[in-house]
Amino acid sequence: MKEADQMQSLEGSGAGRSVGTQTGSMTGQVPRLSKVNLFTLLSLWMELFPGVEAQGQKSQKNEEENRGPLGDNEELARVSSDKKQVKKTGLVVVKNMKIIGLHCSSEDLHTGQIALIKHGSRLKNCDLYFSRKPCSACLKMIVNGEYR
Incomplete structure (x- = not known):
């Protein structure tokens, strides 16, 4: 009841902004x-974005190279279906609440391995935000390296 009185007095005095819950209207x-939610969101974004950009460039090149004499894309469809599927994983490396690295997995290396190669011992006392659960090999490297 006290909160309702305060809200009415603020609105009546022309404070210019309404006081309420998150679901209420705010001016x-x-x-x-x-920051933690932002880092998690960025790791999910890293899972999607680089692959979409690279896939668009690769498919455009493959389409130009693999056209048959009649302009069909049968070869392209066969090549793309033969490729192994890689579950992309995003990783955000944070030190003192500041981002020092954004990484995503590739066909050759996992994202944890890429971060360890790039940052090495600088990962000590860093927080790692994965978009998915890391695999057992990456998890072992993280635990042995005493990263968070």
């Missing part, structure tokens, strides 16, 4: 993501 500040 003042917009709610922001916490």
Whole structure:
């Protein structure tokens, strides 16, 4: 009841902003993501974005190279179906609440391995935000390296 009185007094005094819950209408500040949620969101984004960009470039090149004499893409369809599927994983490396690396897995290396190769011992005392659960090999490397 006390909160309702405060809200009415603020609205009546022309404070310019409504006080309420997150679901209510707000005319003042917009709610922001916490840094932890932002890092998690970026790891999910890294899972999708680089692959989409690279896939678009590769498919355009393959389409130009693999056209038959009649312009059909049968060869392209066969080549793309033969490729092994890689589950993309994104990783955000954070030190002192600042991003020091954004990584995604490739056909050759997992994202944890890529981060270890690139950053090495600088990963000590860093937080690692994966978009998926890391595989057992990457998890062993993280635990043995005392990363978080």
